Amino acid sequence: MVVLAMQNLVIRDFRTKAVLVNGINFTLERNSCLAIVGESGSGKTVILKAILGLTNPSLEASGSVFFDGIDLLQAKGEMIRRIRGRRICMILQDPLTAFDPVYTIGNQMAETLCEHLQISKKEAMKRSLFELQRMNIGEPLDVLKKYPHQLSGGMLQRCMIAIVMAMKPEIIIADEPTTALDSINQNEVLAEFQKIRKEYRTSLIFVSHDLKIVQSLADYVLVLKDGKQVEYGRAEDIFSHPKHEYTKYLLNSRDKVTEAFIKAMSLGIRNND
């Protein structure tokens, strides 16, 4: 079952007339995961923002993005607000910017749940605890009492995911959700996404520069270059038989980086002998 369909999305800056994104098409199936990849500035973030009607007012989006019979590009006011943050949720790159430093995690989780689920503060606190427990977060009561700066980036990102999961959204959109984290925290967050895929059957759209993460999570991949979609298809096909020169280049650069890393590590090991 298709949950979201983007057809011919074009995004223009109407001050400069520059076309930032041109002709993007994809469909997102229920319980499937689409990764959007491409170099910096290729248009990944503006595409994600367009889905939620969050593009800067100086940009105009045309085409269509259908979700449950509604064209999100045309949806305004209360209609888009009811979908955003409830039925389609976004997880940001840097979890520290998503939390207010002066309130505890519990306060902020409960506040968000109260607002979106129309439940009492007491009920929202109970739900927050339940969601952290459900994600196997150790000492969840302590975590709720902490301030954002007292938790690691990975733990904060997991709290963010817990808030999102409490909404039981149909779609989660994540813009480089692991980029701001070190590798241990990246692995924790990645495991959380694997769990969402397996247990909650939520659909995911995510942007990542890390092709290893893409390979481990995505069912479908959309490759962007200079605002244009150069390849789109099943992840296994794209990784095993990339058609476009740019996709081949991306996959090659990943292999080169890995080779260089292994070489550097083995040199390091020899130097430490």
Ligand SMILES: Nc1ncnc2c1ncn2[C@@H]1O[C@H](COP(=O)(O)OP(=O)(O)OP(=O)(O)O)[C@@H](O)[C@H]1O
């Ligand atoms: N509000 C805006 N006004 C004008 N141009 C913009 C605006 N936001 C983004 N752009 C331009 O749109 C293009 C795509 O930007 P976008 O942030 O989507 O790229 P990206 O692929 O997500 O890059 P990165 O990987 O670095 O985050 C870039 O050329 C950027 O400069």
